[in-house]
Amino acid sequence: MPDRPDLAAMMVRLSRALVAAERPVLEAHGVSMWGYIVLSALAEEPMRTQAALARAIGADKTRIIADLDDLQERGLIEREPDPADRRVRLLRLTAAGRELHAAVRGAIRAEEDRLMSDLPAADRRLFLQILQALDPGAP
Amino acid sequence: MPDRPDLAAMMVRLSRALVAAERPVLEAHGVSMWGYIVLSALAEEPMRTQAALARAIGADKTRIIADLDDLQERGLIEREPDPADRRVRLLRLTAAGRELHAAVRGAIRAEEDRLMSDLPAADRRLFLQILQALDPGAP
DNA sequence: GCTTACGATCTGCCTCCGCGTACGGTAAGT
DNA sequence: ACTTACCGTACGCGGAGGCAGATCGTAAGC
Numbered sequence: 001m002p003d004r005p006d007l008a009a010m011m012v013r014l015s016r017a018l019v020a021a022e023r024p025v026l027e028a029h030g031v032s033m034w035g036y037i038v039l040s041a042l043a044e045e046p047m048r049t050q051a052a053l054a055r056a057i058g059a060d061k062t063r064i065i066a067d068l069d070d071l072q073e074r075g076l077i078e079r080e081p082d083p084a085d086r087r088v089r090l091l092r093l094t095a096a097g098r099e100l101h102a103a104v105r106g107a108i109r110a111e112e113d114r115l116m117s118d119l120p121a122a123d124r125r126l127f128l129q130i131l132q133a134l135d136p137g138a139p
Numbered sequence: 140m141p142d143r144p145d146l147a148a149m150m151v152r153l154s155r156a157l158v159a160a161e162r163p164v165l166e167a168h169g170v171s172m173w174g175y176i177v178l179s180a181l182a183e184e185p186m187r188t189q190a191a192l193a194r195a196i197g198a199d200k201t202r203i204i205a206d207l208d209d210l211q212e213r214g215l216i217e218r219e220p221d222p223a224d225r226r227v228r229l230l231r232l233t234a235a236g237r238e239l240h241a242a243v244r245g246a247i248r249a250e251e252d253r254l255m256s257d258l259p260a261a262d263r264r265l266f267l268q269i270l271q272a273l274d275p276g277a278p
Numbered sequence: 279g280c281t282t283a284c285g286a287t288c289t290g291c292c293t294c295c296g297c298g299t300a301c302g303g304t305a306a307g308t
Numbered sequence: 309a310c311t312t313a314c315c316g317t318a319c320g321c322g323g324a325g326g327c328a329g330a331t332c333g334t335a336a337g338c
Contacts, residue, residue: 004267006179006244007251008157010274013197015154017275018147040145050316058152060296065317087304087315105145112146119269127269128143130262134255135149136156188285199326204287226285226334 021115025107029100034059034067039093039101042077046092053091076100160254164246168239173198173206178232178240181216185231192230215239 019033026036037057047053050068054061068091071077076097082088093101116124158172165175176196186192189207193200207230210216215236221227232240255263 004271005274006247007267007270008154008161008247009176009179010270011150011154011157013275014270014273015147015150016197018150022147037148040148049314051314061315062297062317062319063295085305085315089316108145108147116273118272123265123269126262126265128146130258130266131146131149131153132143133257134153135144136152190285200285201287201289201327202325224285224335228286 018112018115021111022108025111026104029104029107031100031104032067032070034064035071036101036104038064038067038071039076039097040105042091042093043098043101046090048082048090049088050091071097157251157254160250161247164250165243168243168246170239170243171206171209173203174210175240175243177203177206177210178215178236179244181230181232182237182240185229187221187229188227189230210236 023033026033031039037059038053041047041053041057047056050064051061054064057064068077068079072079075094078092078094079089082090116127119127162172165172170178176198177192180186180192180196186195189203190200193203196203207216207218211218214233217231217233218228221229255266258266
C-alpha cells in the first residue's frame, strides 16, 4: 500500500469520531467523560489513593477532585479516609455506581458496535485484538 | 471477548502515544503539527481557498492563518491571490514544500513501523486496512 | 450604482487542560 | 520531639483551541 493517510492522523480522526459519538450516550446518563473514566477505573479495581487513580487514568491529580466530589455527592463512589492512614481516601464504587457504570458501558458498547457494523465479525475481532496489543495503557 | 477496555479509551491512548512519538520527528524537521497537516492536505491536492483547506483538515479558519504565514515565509507553500477572484488565495506546495513533506512523511512512516514492529506483517496490513475503512476523513 | 454575499484577517471571550505552588493534616524515621 | 515526606485540596498561570463579531477588500445580481 504505497499511499495511505498517516497512522496518527487516522487514529486521531477516529478517536474524535468515537468520542463525539459517545458524548450523547454519556449525557443521557448524566456522566461526564472524566466521570465515566473514573467509574471505569474503579470498576476494574478500587484505589487506595486519589493520586494513584489520577496516575492510572492519566489525569492531573488536582483535576479529578471536582469530579470525585460530584460522583460522591451522587452516591456513585465512596471516598472514606483510610483508618490506618488518615491522609489517604479509599476509593471504591457503590452499588449504584457499579450499576450506572454497567449501564453506560453497555450503551457505549452498543454504539461502538454500530460504528463497526460494516466490518466482518472476524475483522472486528482481530482489529480489537490488535488495538489491545498496541494499547500502551493495558498491560 | 467479555472484557476489554472501551474502544474510545484505547483509541485515545494510542493516538496520544502516536502523536507524542511523532512530535520529535516533526521538531527535527522544524514543522508544527498543524504545519505538517497543512502540507499533507496540500500534497494531496491544491486548494482554492483557505476556508476550504480549514474545512478539509478540520481546523478553525482563523486558526491556520499563522501557520500559513509561517509556511509561506519559509517558502514551503505558495499563497497567491486568484486573478479571477482576488478575494481567494490559491494554495499549493512549492517544490521545497513537496520535498519537506516527503521527508517528514518518510520519517513518520518509519516511526510508525517501529511502533508496530511487534505485529506480524499480515496483521499490520489488515489493521491499516480496517483503520482506513473506519476513517471518517477518507472517503 | 447599490445591495448583498463572500474570503481573509484580526480581536476578544470562553473552556479545557497541564503544571507549579502553597497549605494543612498526617505518618514514619531518627 | 523533630525532621522529612506524603496525601488531598485550593489557587493561579499559561497554552491551545473553538466560536463570534468586526473590518476590509472584492464579486455578483439587480
